[in-house]
Amino acid sequence: MNRFELIIKPLSERKNKVFAERDMISPDTPPRHLSDRARDTVETLVPLILQARREGRSVMLTFGAHTIKNGMAPTLIALMEEGWCTHLATNGAGIIHDWELAFQGQTSEDVRANVCRGEFGTWQETGFNLNLALNVGAWRGFGYGESVGRLVADDGLPIPSTEELETFAAEHMRDDPQRSAAALDLCTVIRRFGLQPGFLEVKHRYPQYGIQAAAVRLGIPFTAHPMFGHDIIYTHPMNCGAAVGRTAERDFLRFADSVAGLTDGVYMSVGSAVMSPMVFEKSLSMSQNLALQRGETIHGHRIFVVDLAESTWDWNQSGEPPMDNPAYYLRYCKTFSRMGGQMSYTTADNRDFLLALYQELSKQTLR
Structure with missing residues (x-):
């Protein structure tokens, strides 16, 4: 597939839903539909x-792209500004929706209609700017989230x-081969797209809703954990797999660093069925490996999983369900229940849960 042969259209021609x-x-905003169980979870968490x-200790909040599409940027930014979270993380789609909202105040296209027209994901501003940000970020030594945040x-x-x-x-090919390779990749991009040296202005109309930008401003890690081919930026001819890999690798290792600080800490996974549990289990294993070498362990961590699926299985009291029980296939619960510490699962809408959590936290003081 030659991406240079694709018709890439301007974002101004795309109809959005958010x-x-x-x-x-x-x-x-008061939460709308929060169950007693969810309120109990919030009261336990605070x-x-x-x-x-x-x-x-680490207080990590991971979430899927729908959290951003559901309008939760102001709440996530407030949680960072008031010092309640030490690390945020999302998937590649979350990064894109966050950027599009900051850039133009709109996001979320009609996938069904646009696939039929061969237009899904083939948008110039998103593909060009985000891929260029990752190429520049890889050269500057930034992670995926920080590259877009900057x-x-x-x-x-x-x-x-x-x-x-x-x-x-x-x-620097010998003493810094990663940045040297990133420099040559960026060189190729600059030549291929006729970019001029200097500052390339990209005006954002709604930066106040940019979660990644707020994280950069506040010095809080906001890491991205993409999967190749999952996100619309891969359709654009500027996409460079090496830049994606370098920036995402830095974010994975930064995520693992935060997991290493989870002894007696808190990990929240809100609406992330795949990315959060998968990245967490590898990060915790790596962190335990290093801790054990020091004669220590990572322990006492509390894991709170929030999603929409109903589940009556008590993972703490009953352990892992048998394979013939549907609860076994709640991947996130199964994974997190194997991660030591204590895991609890709550059925709730991410909007209601995060609003209730922030509002209760805002009544407290850190000092």
Whole structure:
């Protein structure tokens, strides 16, 4: 497949389903439908988060793309601004929706209709800017989330000259092979798309809704954990697998660093059925490996999983269900129940849960 042969259309021609000015939810909005069980979970969580933050432990919040499409950017930003979360993480789609909302105040196309027209995902501004941000970020030593966050925070990207990149690669191929290779990849992109050295302005109309930009501003890790081919930016001819890999690898290792600080800490997985459990289990295993070498263990961590699927199985009291029980196939519960510490599952809409959590936390003080 030659992506240069694709017809790539401007975002202005795309019909969207989510609008920032209409769909963003204020953090003080009362939750609509929160069960007693979900309220109990929030009441359990609040003192645990408070204690973890006072003791310098990790408080990690991972979520799927629907959390962003559901208008939760203001609440997620407030959780960071008030110091309640030490790490945020999402998948590749979450990164895209967050960027499109910051860029144009709209996101979420009609997949069914656009696939039939051969238009799904083939949008110039999203593909061009995000892929370029990852190429530049790979060269600058940033992770995936930070690369896109800085694009929003800075309203653009610094484009080096090809001479600067080639000189760096020649001088540092032995002592810094990763950045040297990234320099040459970026050099190829610059030449192929006729980019001029200097600052490339990318004006964002709604930066106040950019979660990644807020994370950059606040110095809080917001990592992205994409899977190749899952996201619309792969349709654009600027897409560079090496840049995706380099930036995503940095984010994975940064995620693992935060997991290493989870002793007596809190991990929340809200509406992430695949990414969160899969990345967590490898990160925890790596972190335990290093901790055990120091004569320590990662323990006492509390894992709170929130999703829409109903489940009556008590994972703490009854252990893992048998394979003939449908609860066995709630992948996230099965994975997290194997991760030590204590795991609880709550059925709730991510909007109601996060609003209730923030509103209860906002009544507390860290000092």
